[in-house]
Amino acid sequence: MTHPKSTPPPGVEPPLVEAVAVHRRYGSTVALDDVGLRVVAGRSHALVGRNGAGKSTLVRLLTGLERPDTGEVRLGGRPAPPPADRDAWRRAVACVYQRPTVVPGLTVAENLFLNRQPTGRLGLVDWRRLRRAARELLDEWNVEVDVDRQVRELSIEDRQLVEIARALSFGARFIVLDEPTAQLDSAEIEQLFTRMRRLQEGGVTFLFISHHLREVYEVCQDVTVLRDARHVLTAPVDQLGRADLVAAMTGEAAELGTGLTAPRGGTEEPEVLRLTGFHGDRFAGVDLVVRAGEVVGLAGSSASGKVELAESLAGLRVAEGYLRLGGRICPTGDVPAALAAGVGCVPRDRHEQGLVPELSVAENATMTVTGRLGRAGFVSSRSRAAVAARSTEELDVHADGLDQPVASLSGGNQQKVVTARALATDPRLLVLINPTAGVDVKSKESLLDALDRVRAEGTAVVLVSDELDDLRRCDRVLVLLRGVIVAEHPAGWRDADLVSSIEGIST
Numbered sequence: 001m002t003h004p005k006s007t008p009p010p011g012v013e014p015p016l017v018e019a020v021a022v023h024r025r026y027g028s029t030v031a032l033d034d035v036g037l038r039v040v041a042g043r044s045h046a047l048v049g050r051n052g053a054g055k056s057t058l059v060r061l062l063t064g065l066e067r068p069d070t071g072e073v074r075l076g077g078r079p080a081p082p083p084a085d086r087d088a089w090r091r092a093v094a095c096v097y098q099r100p101t102v103v104p105g106l107t108v109a110e111n112l113f114l115n116r117q118p119t120g121r122l123g124l125v126d127w128r129r130l131r132r133a134a135r136e137l138l139d140e141w142n143v144e145v146d147v148d149r150q151v152r153e154l155s156i157e158d159r160q161l162v163e164i165a166r167a168l169s170f171g172a173r174f175i176v177l178d179e180p181t182a183q184l185d186s187a188e189i190e191q192l193f194t195r196m197r198r199l200q201e202g203g204v205t206f207l208f209i210s211h212h213l214r215e216v217y218e219v220c221q222d223v224t225v226l227r228d229a230r231h232v233l234t235a236p237v238d239q240l241g242r243a244d245l246v247a248a249m250t251g252e253a254a255e256l257g258t259g260l261t262a263p264r265g266g267t268e269e270p271e272v273l274r275l276t277g278f279h280g281d282r283f284a285g286v287d288l289v290v291r292a293g294e295v296v297g298l299a300g301s302s303a304s305g306k307v308e309l310a311e312s313l314a315g316l317r318v319a320e321g322y323l324r325l326g327g328r329i330c331p332t333g334d335v336p337a338a339l340a341a342g343v344g345c346v347p348r349d350r351h352e353q354g355l356v357p358e359l360s361v362a363e364n365a366t367m368t369v370t371g372r373l374g375r376a377g378f379v380s381s382r383s384r385a386a387v388a389a390r391s392t393e394e395l396d397v398h399a400d401g402l403d404q405p406v407a408s409l410s411g412g413n414q415q416k417v418v419t420a421r422a423l424a425t426d427p428r429l430l431v432l433i434n435p436t437a438g439v440d441v442k443s444k445e446s447l448l449d450a451l452d453r454v455r456a457e458g459t460a461v462v463l464v465s466d467e468l469d470d471l472r473r474c475d476r477v478l479v480l481l482r483g484v485i486v487a488e489h490p491a492g493w494r495d496a497d498l499v500s501s502i503e504g505i506s507t
């Protein structure tokens, strides 16, 4: 690594990036109200706050995608360039989102030098030079990714790394990571953090957005909290306790991770789901019974098959063997059949499988029950509004009204709408796949409270999650390793035991 370690004492050099009293409004919504932020070179900075607090808006100002209405953004002590000067912005800052924007069909090398490939005589791309330059760039930053591989073959984490390397090649040393861990499992997160630390030692400073406070403590030196469009506090993370950080985010004292409710679902409860010799894409030999009111967790790494198993229960994938719901065999790979058999699902990806962004809150929340909202194919808007109002109220969805397009809701509220839709059918089996990923502390509580409510009413629940706090709500957690159930942990497990079986280590 050729780059010097850069940890100047704060205040000696101008901040790497600074927002000074920035104000931003969208229509009647004030997204940022006189917010300040100072990121010092060499100190990675966490930006936290509940859904809708203003984090993404601030990132758009700091990356030059938008201008503040009033206030100023400064880079290295100087006024930021105008938004149109993309080259100047690229040399200063880049934002890597949880879904990297690299092009899947091109190789790593092509992505790194997209639109600026070295050319030879006749203006043709000089592939040898391109690959050499790519390799040099990745070596310089200790990124171990094969430059000849197509990006579609890479893990999300490696794609993020390619995108970071691309930003570094433009000269940027300030990288915004917007919820980079939302799609990663625990081993991938650790790997990303190791690479972040390495990059930081090489002179890169991160602004890190995450809803997982543990991560903030693990990789950042400073933290800024936004709440309701305002700056609440900035502090070195080692001087701020977790309870104080949560209190700053929510405006009230909050307790985390205590969501254990009494297990229900004894052997006397009726059987809702029975799987016999169930096998499909990435999982095999699954025998399982889930009873009314029981919550069964599925844990495992991203390649364990847990998501594929859960998706097969909800009709999203074809599988073989027997799937019985309420004693009757149900076909797989058929969403309408699964809905009709009483399965509700909160899918893995609310953007791709969950919501129709341009439709309203009411339309999205009732999409699974349109047949019940009127006669002869007509949907009564009054019935729709009534059903939507009840379910969105139960889930504490924050929206301007039921007619608001879901695209304009915060991430946590979108997830609540997806959950409302899954619950609108009064399912007897609810399948939840990473339901709290990318969701803030309070919204997480609302979602998990809904889980407790439906289990109390006798719904059987299968919950896939990478979050130990979610899994703690389960009566038992099944661990999958390479497609096979390898362990079962009844409620009350110790973190170390569950994590060990997820990692495939025996204790």
Ligand SMILES: Nc1ncnc2c1ncn2[C@@H]1O[C@H](COP(=O)(O)OP(=O)(O)OP(=O)(O)O)[C@@H](O)[C@H]1O
Pocket: 026, 027, 029, 030, 031, 049, 050, 051, 052, 053, 054, 055, 056, 057, 058, 408, 409, 410, 411, 412
């Ligand atoms: N383009 C837009 N048009 C209208 N309102 C917007 C727009 N962008 C953001 N808002 C509103 O501004 C407020 C702040 O939103 P922002 O997306 O910055 O929050 P956030 O902290 O990033 O939330 P999340 O954690 O859910 O991503 C919210 O009330 C949001 O609805």
